[in-house]
């Protein structure tokens with residue numbers, strides 16, 4: 001039985017690798033020299049016709065994925081490339097649902113439940129037309145929630161994460177509230193300033209984890225959280241103050257591009273990045289340089305754009 005790691009891999013998706021505070025131009029020819037000079041930056045659009053040097057234009061921003069653009073047309077060109085990259089990447093990160101040992105069977109093999117308990121829980125689940133087996137085992141068969149959570153950890157080959165010392169506000173900047181809510185994710189803890197523990201109740205979501213990993217530059221480790229603890233912590237998470245967010249429904253990709261360009265041009269951010277989360281595009285704009293592993297809440301704003309009315 002293949003064991004899939006709880007650590008989410010990047011699967012070859014491109015990642016904006018430059019931290020907002022360490023941006024530089026492309027490493028080629030005069031651009032590389034310009035980057036070393038630190039100030040004389042050229043436009044990051046490879047097809048830019050003007051060849052403007054940064055200090056010669058009265059335009060301090062915007063910066064997108066580490067590169068300054070000299071005009072709205074160049075911002076548009078760069079965002080168009082990024083949008084194409086994100087849309088082309090659809091389907092490359094498959095949710096890892098395959099080849100998992102059924103939870104009931106796994107618990108039976110561990111000797112944590114008896115065959116009779118499993119049969120009755122499965123019958124109840126069938127009769128009720130659904131519900132998670134783990135919940136049926138807990139509620140109907142009196143199985144310990146700790147054991148069910150441990151089994152979920154084995155099933156997903158991921159750690160069981162504690163939620164006791166959870167501080168919702170400190171990590172509310174990690175992802176927009178919409179994602180925390182819709183994907184049932186809980187940004188739990190930041191370790192050593194570079195490893196983010198992302199908790200889930202009963203199944204990991206590698207798509208969201210990958211998006212957060214690419215957006216924040218942090219390594220994201222997914223894990224399961226004991227159900228009752230998760231629900232309490234998640235309710236608290238949703239009450240935290242998140243960065244300001246703008247939700248946009250675009251009828252088409254060109255309309256989405258238009259909205260993205262407008263947002264970047266309007267905010268003139270010191271950094272911005274674009275990642276796709278399922279059918280949504282997530283654009284984050286840094287209004288000032290990020291000092292630590294996470295931005296300040298007031299220092300960033302998010303834009304979430306659905307295309308063709310397909311929300312999460």
Ligand SMILES: [Zn+2]
Pocket residue numbers: 043044045048049050051052069070071074
């Ligand atoms: Zn340009």
